[in-house]
Every structure is written in C-alpha cells, then in structure tokens.
Amino acid sequence: MMDExxxxxxxxxxxxxxxxxxxxxxxxxxLADAITEEDWKGIKEELGDMMLHIVFYxxxxxxxxxxxxxxxxNGICEKLIVRHPHIYGDVKVDNEEEVKLNWEKIxxxxxxxxxxxxxxxxxxxxxxAIRIQEKAKQVGFEWEKKEDVWQKVEEEIGELKEAIVLDExxxxxxxxxxxxxxxxxxxxxxxxxxxxxxxxxxxxxxxRFQQMEILATNSGKSLSDMNLEEMDHLWNDVKKxxxxx
Numbered sequence: 001m002m003d004e005x006x007x008x009x010x011x012x013x014x015x016x017x018x019x020x021x022x023x024x025x026x027x028x029x030x031l032a033d034a035i036t037e038e039d040w041k042g043i044k045e046e047l048g049d050m051m052l053h054i055v056f057y058x059x060x061x062x063x064x065x066x067x068x069x070x071x072x073x074n075g076i077c078e079k080l081i082v083r084h085p086h087i088y089g090d091v092k093v094d095n096e097e098e099v100k101l102n103w104e105k106i107x108x109x110x111x112x113x114x115x116x117x118x119x120x121x122x123x124x125x126x127x128x129a130i131r132i133q134e135k136a137k138q139v140g141f142e143w144e145k146k147e148d149v150w151q152k153v154e155e156e157i158g159e160l161k162e163a164i165v166l167d168e169x170x171x172x173x174x175x176x177x178x179x180x181x182x183x184x185x186x187x188x189x190x191x192x193x194x195x196x197x198x199x200x201x202x203x204x205x206x207x208r209f210q211q212m213e214i215l216a217t218n219s220g221k222s223l224s225d226m227n228l229e230e231m232d233h234l235w236n237d238v239k240k241x242x243x244x245x
Contacts, residue, residue: 002059017060024053036199082106104138115139126195129184146189153182204242211238 005012027049034042058069083106085091086099093099104115112118115138119131136142143149160175187194212234216223223231 002055006059006063015056015060017057020053020056020060024050027053036196036203082110100134101138104135124195126180126184126198129181130188130194133185133188143185143189146186149182149186149189153179153186156182208235208238208242211241 002012007013027046031043031046031050034046054072055069058067058072062068081088083103084099085102085106086093091102093102107118108115115135116132119128119135123131143152156175156178160172160179163171163175184194187197212231213223215234215237216226226234
C-alpha cells in the first residue's frame with residue numbers, strides 16, 4: 001500500500017523525513033494520551049498510525065538506498081538478542097535491576113561513551129530528568145533509601161528559600177530547577193511516573209476549573225466577575241462533588 005501511495009498520491013509522494021517529523025511527534029502524543037486514559041480502542045488506533053509512520057520512513061529510506069524495512073526489523077531483533085544475554089546466552093540474573101544494569105554495560109561495550117549518551121536531547125525536560133536518573137541508577141549512582149531522597153528534597157527547598165530571601169533571580173531559577181529534579185527523583189522511589197502523575201493532575205485541574213465556569217455561568221456570572229474568595233468557594237464546592245462521585 002505504501003508503494004502505491006508514494007506512486008499515486010500527490011501528498012504522500014511529496015513527504016520527506018522532515019515533513020513527517022512534526023506529524024510523528026503529534027502521533028506520539030496522541031498515543032500517550034490514549035495510554036493515560038487507558039483507552040484501548042484509542043491505543044489500537046494510535047499504534048496503527050505509529051506503524052504507518054515507521055513504514056513511511058523506511059520507504060523513503062529505501063528509495064534513497066539507505067536501508068529497508070526488513071533491515072530495520074532485523075536490526076532491532078539482533079539488538080535485543082545481544083542485550084538479553086540472560087535469555088539468548090549464558091548470563092544469569094536474579095531480578096529486573098540486574099537486567100537493566102547488564103543492558104547499560106552492553107551499550108557501553110557497543111561504543112557508547114557515556115551511560116547518559118542515550119538520552120535524547122529533545123525529550124521534554126521532566127521525561128529527560130526521569131531517564132537521566134534511571135540511567136545513573138544503573139551504575140550505582142543512587143540513594144539507598146527514600147528517606148535520604150526526601151532529605152535532599154528538603155535541602156533543595158531550603159536553598160530555594162534562601163535564594164528567595166536574597167532576591168537573587170538567577171539563583172532562584174537554579175534552585176527551583178534543583179527542587180523539581182529532586183522531587184522527580186523522590187517519585188521514582190515510589191515507582192511513580194512523574195510525567196504521568198502530573199498529567200493526571202493537569203486533567204483534574206482542567207475538569208474542576210471548567211466545572212467552576214459552569215457553576216459561575218449558572219449563577220449569572222463569569223469567573224472574571226468574581227473575587228478570589230468567591231472563586232475559592234466554587235472550587236471547594238466542585239472538589240466536594242468530585243470526591244463524592
């Protein structure tokens with residue numbers, strides 16, 4: 001079908017890897033949204049869209065004599081075999097942490113100069129922080145107990161407060177970043193996906209705020225006509241309704 005589309009459809013024929021790139025990013029986020037909602041019908045549909053993009057990139061590459069779809073599939077199979085010596089070799093592991101540790105060691109043997117080298121620069125900052133922390137953990141750069149991590153969080157908050165008192169803008173920015181990074185690290189110790197957790201909170205806020213707008217409209221007002229105390233009262237009403245559902 002892709003061969004036919006590239007030959008007969010003006011839009012498909014015109015596409016390049018650069019024009020597809022933003023569309024692929026959009027499809028990735030649509031898949032992420034479906035996963036967050038546990039919308040299996042949506043996940044199925046979005047996986048199909050992602051598969052289409054993979055086939056599309058491979059088709060363009062084959063036209064330029066770079067590689068084929070078969071080579072892509074064989075390449076990932078070969079990589080999985082090499083990086084799973086506990087399945088396809090004689091390496092013994094006791095748990096998933098040892099699997100991850102072996103994975104990073106193998107990547108370094110393959111020529112990676114840094115454990116952090118595989119973290120894409122273009123990742124969203126929070127996702128990047130999670131990946132950095134996970135990879136650092138694989139070489140033992142990790143707190144032993146969650147209590148130690150929380151102590152670090154409190155330490156960073158203290159440094160942020162100190163910077164605020166001194167009104168040092170650059171320092172405030174730096175310390176605020178350190179607080180966020182340490183909070184994300186703390187979330188990992190509870191096996192929480194900080195990005196996913198924040199997205200759920202975003203959606204909860206959007207829902208409650210929109211309910212506030214509805215209540216305000218029903219009373220003949222808009223939120224912009226209300227003071228903070230009135231809006232806070234609406235917020236608490238919406239929160240109670242949500243908790244009782």
